[in-house]
Amino acid sequence: MAPDQSLKRVGLLGYGRLVGDLLFKRLGGVPTNLPPPGARRRSPDLVVEVAHPQIIHDFGAQILSHADLLVGSPSALADRDTERRLLEASRRSGRSVFVARGALWGSEDITRLDASGGLQSLCITMATHPDGFRLEGPLSKAPREGPRTVLYEGPVRGLCPFAPRNSNTMAAAALAASSLGFDGVVGVLVSDLSLVDRHVIDVELRGPPGPSGQSFCVRTRRENPAEPGAVTGSATLTTFWGSLLACSRRSTPKPGVQLC
Ligand SMILES: NC(=O)c1ccc[n+]([C@@H]2O[C@H](COP(=O)([O-])OP(=O)(O)OC[C@H]3O[C@@H](n4cnc5c(N)ncnc54)[C@H](O)[C@@H]3O)[C@@H](O)[C@H]2O)c1
Structure with missing residues (x-):
């Protein structure tokens, strides 16, 4: 090499x-x-x-x-x-x-914020067409009614065994934010019939409330073109x-x- x-x-x-x-x-x-x-x-x-x-x-x-x-x-x-x-x-x-x-977009920023004690919550939402999922166990039987269905929402640790190929970004986030980890970072998996050619990943993080009561907050959205049914988008x-x-x-x- x-x-x-x-x-x-x-x-x-x-x-x-x-x-x-x-x-x-x-x-x-x-x-x-x-x-x-x-x-x-x-x-x-x-x-x-x-x-x-x-x-x-x-x-x-x-x-x-x-x-x-x-x-x-x-x-x-x-x-x-x-x-x-x-x-x-x-x-x-x-x-x-x-x-x-x-x-995972912004992994270094997440790690820095976490290391400074400024990270209170982190949520990763991954949405794609149902053909892009490789789900196992109970999730493989989850009903996908309607154009947009939330298949899972909860700690990333609970999702990984049942969506091993569709939770890697969330797992990377759990490692980037080590104070929250797999039990504290929230993963949301969404089946969306309109997303035939892309994977959409939303990252939302918040810090603790400041003296004014307001929290630091960051939201990013990554739209990655992907072949229909593919687990991995081209930019990845x-x-x-x-x-x-x-x-x-x-x-x-x-x-x-x-x-x-
Ligand atoms: N972190 C990332 O950025 C990223 C990006 C793409 C894929 N991935 C992950 O990498 C892995 C591979 O992705 P892919 O799209 O190339 O998958 P793929 O299904 O196209 O290929 C997987 C390859 O691994 C082999 N394989 C699978 N299970 C095996 C096992 N138990 N023992 C031996 N060989 C096995 C298959 O025969 C095949 O050659 C997946 O887990 C995927 O989720 C991660």
Whole structure:
């Protein structure tokens, strides 16, 4: 890989129609079909997961024993045991757990506000056409009556297991706002029949009330063109590539979770 001479080898876990294919081509990769444990023999400096959160549950800690890890499916970290095992493995090996910010706009601003004690609430609403959802468990059977239906509203931790592919932005927000975390950040998943060609993500955050009683408040709306039925919008692919470049530039190892 070219962007930084200190990073020589990148392993990709997952070769999806969009993300894996794009990364693979840009990296100029050589195809192999090794399961995650076998990939170790290739001695990658960084392993990029773009497959499924299950890969992080099953192999994340193992990967961190010998390589940095870029998590493309951060909904995996809603599982407390997975998060704990990744953090322990990262501390033991000194390797980094990078997390792709994905479609989350303003992640650094959220983290700064949170670190200053100025964040009281954070709500991420993701709306798209029902064909763009890959839902599991009770959510897969949720009625979608009418043009716009709220399928879930509540803590991000409760959504991730049932919408593992549609909650990554919310999971990134939970990691960006660590004082709120997966239990304090609110996720809203909306099925909207009019959104055939785009994903819409609204971020709303508030600070505590000031002396006048008014709160600091920020609202952003990200409208990302997407092919009908796609889980990932086109701009998010570019963002993901940016995350990969950002990891590759970090030359000093830093254990723990870092959004990039
Ligand atoms: N954070 C982000 O910015 C971002 C952006 C896009 C996608 N994603 C996430 O990255 C992942 C991949 O996205 P995609 O659009 O390329 O998906 P995709 O379905 O097109 O491709 C997934 C790939 O992973 C493989 N795979 C899936 N489950 C697997 C398993 N349990 N074991 C081994 N291989 C498995 C599939 O065979 C396929 O090659 C998803 O979890 C998605 O939610 C994150």
